Amino acid sequence: MGMTYRRYLAGARVYGCSNCRTHLSTINSMISKAFHGQHGRAYLFEEVVNVIEGEPVDRQMTTGNHTVRDIECVKCHVILGWKYDFAYDSDQKYKEGKYILERNLLVDVQ
Ligand SMILES: [Zn+2]
Structure with a gap:
């Protein structure tokens, strides 16, 4: 296994992984x-760093069918949410x- 480089973010408010505080x-x-996520409320972001994207899967949601990829923390591998690849509507x-x-x-985290 190679080294995993993590990016550090700066700004008025930085959100991190609740498990390991990696900047997201x-x-x-x-x-x-x-x-809404799998566990309650969720936020939509333009860009997220320090995550690993899974394989694309089609998922039926209340807003229609989407192709999504689960995203996991690059450090602790908790599934944090997903990325939208494609929206059918x-x-x-x-x-x-x-x-x-x-x-x-x-x-x-900041
Ligand atoms: Zn983490």
């Missing part, structure tokens, strides 16, 4: 707080390439 995203990258296209992080799995 910032308030500046947040698009919406009005999402035209009014959901804005989510493509964006990330969902579960609020319960985030901690303010």
